[in-house]
Amino acid sequence: GAVVSQHPSRVICKxxxxxxxxxxxxxxxxxxxxxxxQFPKQSLMLMATSNEGSKATYEQGVxxxxxxxxxxxxxxxxxxxxxxxxxxxSFYICSATDRGAFSPLHFGNGTxxxxx
Amino acid sequence: xxxxxxxxxxxxxxxxxxxxLSCTYDTSExxxxxxxxxxxxxxxxxxxxxxxxxxxxxxxENRFSVNFQKAAKSFSLKISDSQLGxxxxxxxAFMKQGDDKIIFGKGTRLHILP
Numbered sequence: 001g002a003v004v005s006q007h008p009s010r011v012i013c014k015x016x017x018x019x020x021x022x023x024x025x026x027x028x029x030x031x032x033x034x035x036x037x038q039f040p041k042q043s044l045m046l047m048a049t050s051n052e053g054s055k056a057t058y059e060q061g062v063x064x065x066x067x068x069x070x071x072x073x074x075x076x077x078x079x080x081x082x083x084x085x086x087x088x089x090s091f092y093i094c095s096a097t098d099r100g101a102f103s104p105l106h107f108g109n110g111t112x113x114x115x116x
Numbered sequence: 117x118x119x120x121x122x123x124x125x126x127x128x129x130x131x132x133x134x135x136x137l138s139c140t141y142d143t144s145e146x147x148x149x150x151x152x153x154x155x156x157x158x159x160x161x162x163x164x165x166x167x168x169x170x171x172x173x174x175x176x177e178n179r180f181s182v183n184f185q186k187a188a189k190s191f192s193l194k195i196s197d198s199q200l201g202x203x204x205x206x207x208x209a210f211m212k213q214g215d216d217k218i219i220f221g222k223g224t225r226l227h228i229l230p
Binding site: 032034041042043046049093095097107110 | 158159160161163207216217218219220221222223225
């Protein structure tokens with residue numbers, strides 16, 4: 001079945017540095033990918049919709065300059081957390097839909113970001 | 117705007133028992149999809165079951181079934197013969213037809229006790 005690969009699964013960085021997270025659809029083309037953030041014991045909060053070849057659409061309250069999204073191809077979207085701070089520490093999950101054969105969102109395995 | 121409400125933050129049941137997780141939603145849309153996702157400790161999101169709003173028949177997947185009440189905007193999940201591996205966080209989710217964006221409820225943490 002369709003698979004979404006997310007990398008890295010875990011990253012630790014220092015305050016002020018930037019971190020890039022990749023999300024790939026392995027066997028289907030994804031014109032749209034989604035980025036979620038999940039705090040401990042909480043639900044998934046949609047951060048932004050990543051559109052291939054165009055700018056991402058951010059949800060209200062999400063800083064677009066802090067969370068840079070690039071969807072350069074039909075199989076890859078990246079989320080860059082710029083100038084990371086400890087409050088950015090969280091679990092980030094990407095997802096994509098295979099529109100070729102309707103299927104609900106397929107999720108990556110997530111990235112646990114820790115900013116020290 | 118659509119909202120999804122799960123009123124049970126946490127539940128515990130004995131292995132082999134049946135458990136029902138509640139979910140209500142609010143929307144003005146007529147065509148949409150509803151889902152239950154499972155998130156075990158690994159944090160991987162796993163689709164449990166989905167329901168198309170235009171279908172009156174309740175979806176069933178092995179031990180998992182739903183009670184979809186469109187007029188009441190209710191979408192509960194029943195797990196029969198619960199197993200230890202069912203221990204996880206369960207999220208109810210809504211998606212408008214033609215839109216890939218999914219709205220999640222806050223989740224219900226389910227513990228299956230041996």
